[in-house]
Amino acid sequence: MTDTAVIAAGPLWVGTSWKMNKCLDEARSYARALADYVGQTGPSGVQPFIIPSFTALAATRAELGADSPVLLGAQNAHWEDEGAWTGEVSVAQVKDAGAQLVEIGHSERREHFGETVDTTRLKVAAVLAHGLVPLLCIGESAEVKRGGGSSRFILEQASGAIDGLTADELARVLIAYEPIWAIGESGRAATVEELREPFADLGREYGGHIRGLLYGGSVNLDNAEDLLGIDHVTGLFIGRAAWQLPGYLRLLEMAAAHPKAAG
Template sequence: MTDTGTNDSGLLWVGTSWKMNKGIGEARSYARALADYVGQADLSGVQPFIIPSFTALAATRDELGDDSPVLLGAQNAHWEDEGPWTGEVSVAQVKDAGAQLVEIGHSERREHFAETVATTRLKVAAVLAHGLVPLLCIGESADVKDAGESSRFIMEQAAGALDGLTAEQMGRVLIAYEPIWAIGESGRPATVEELREPFDALGREYGGRTRGLLYGGSVGLDNAEDLLGIDEVTGLFIGRAAWRLAGYLRLLEIAAAHQEAIG
């Protein structure tokens, strides 16, 4: 599969997490059709990635193939390599199943499964130690936004998770800004103006130092192009709009057209 090094300046990252959806059969069908598409399409400057559930990781890897341009991710992983952690999965295990990227700190993990800044820091370190790509998710609630504290809040989340990294390690990290008020079925799509300040703050601190700054939150066919036009945004992390293959392929096409237009 695609190399997970850092030689990817200028790439647009376009990916989706399936969350707790799709069985092995559905995952195989999606991945098989995606592999056929990327084998023929011109996606110059676009890095696709998909993040299935743990049970479908190995099957999805098999359908994508060893030399796929699509990166495969896991939705979570424990920071310890092994031990008495019932119900957990280690970075070593998801790597063995085919994962090249690990999602860390999604707001649902923080809210429902006691994910903290401290545990995100441990997980980022573990993912880096195994040579995989950490995809760190950050985002604030509507209350924090209404108080005018969005940038401060997300920057503290990011700084806590990335504390102590070397420049080389930082260069392997992806950050996905996903405001909680904009994600999920009940989320309100963010406007471009609402996103400028958070991405300005992220860009000042992490632009050029990390592998990419992604946006996620009610991303769809109607707003993807506008979101990609925001300064400092270098990719999209998509939810339900990409759960159907047709939607994901169209979003990849939008990203490829955007790359071609900016030359």
């Protein structure tokens, strides 16, 4: 990677993962109202995406419509297309259910389900092979942060998953930096100053080469505008602040009004 490229101005990515929340009725209601709001074009300069549970993928796609400007994501997928992998789903299967994007390597997957740098690499390759968008999540623990190793840690997570991709493949990858100490109900919202250095390092390494560089971690209505203003940040990956539709719509509006949004 070059040291000088900067991520070009373009759509701001604003999305949310529902994690293990929402049954079918809730998912349909959210998606139906979101579809009504975004219409056929979506908010100017913003690329919305939502990531429901596997059970709600097809129903959410049906409510959004085939031509929706809202991208639909899956929270995980196996790297093999088929086989004796009980309890897993393949990229081909989530694509068949309507997914266009796959979340890979979230810290909860790494901590509780054994996700490693090696498996994230396999999953990124599988997602790209099926023509979908990989959303690679990276982030360090509070212990790593206290030791001053944040940038090295997240750069190693990223490079382990995407080094060796062609330029065209890399240009389809999204990276979401989500420091573990800042996510979840017990997370502490990061300050802008705390995020400048890791994004500067990520920007130097991947700026101008990847599709987008997102921030996720205690994003809310109070800090979203400031987070979008950080150099190299081209989107937000939001948790509970967007689980209810009014919150998500307000965040979409804030992003559309931000100077970084392409008109």
